[in-house]
Amino acid sequence: DGGITQSPKYLFRKEGQNVTLSCEQNLNHDAMYWYRQDPGQGLRLIYYSQIVNDFQKGDIAEGYSVSREKKESFPLTVTSAQKNPTAFYLCASSSQGFGANVLTFGAGSRLTVL
């Protein structure tokens, strides 16, 4: 079945450490996205990519980095510069072009800073 796989599901980090969240899709979607979700805050866009080797900052990119070396993969690194990284992180993908291009989401990764 096609879908998006995020790993790990739960991750604990000590302050000052970088961590990388994995996101892989087999939907042949061109666009991929990373969102952060905090209680009562809705989804906030961190980064998005419309094509391999290209990505754009979203609304809250500071303290995060991404890469898009393959169409299927869009890993997110939460760096030590992110002051409040504890959150639920969601990866999504979509097709592009004319039409609804709805987002398909992964199951999420919950990051906790100890």
Next chain:
Amino acid sequence: QKEVEQDPGPLSVPEGAIVSLNCTYSNSAFQYFMWYRQYSRKGPELLMYTYSSGNKEDGRFTAQVDKSSKYISLFIRDSQPSDSATYLCAPRGASGGSYIPTFGRGTSLIVHP
């Protein structure tokens, strides 16, 4: 003013009730209006979407868009405990940089038996 406003709730209703979930938006360029459902500790999933103004029905769910007042609604008939989830509205434009959806905060719905 945020681009998309949505009351976070929680909204608590008895089983069988008709539920009305609503969003307002400010960007007149929005053309597609999505509703996503998110169960606790899971990723959102698309429930349904409409294009431009009007109604769309899918089983017990009806999505309604009034572009003149920039008002989006989702109605759930005969609500079930399994409908308990957070509902996110996500309008977006039709082209260019506006294709990325803007999410509301989500409304938490609790349907009790």
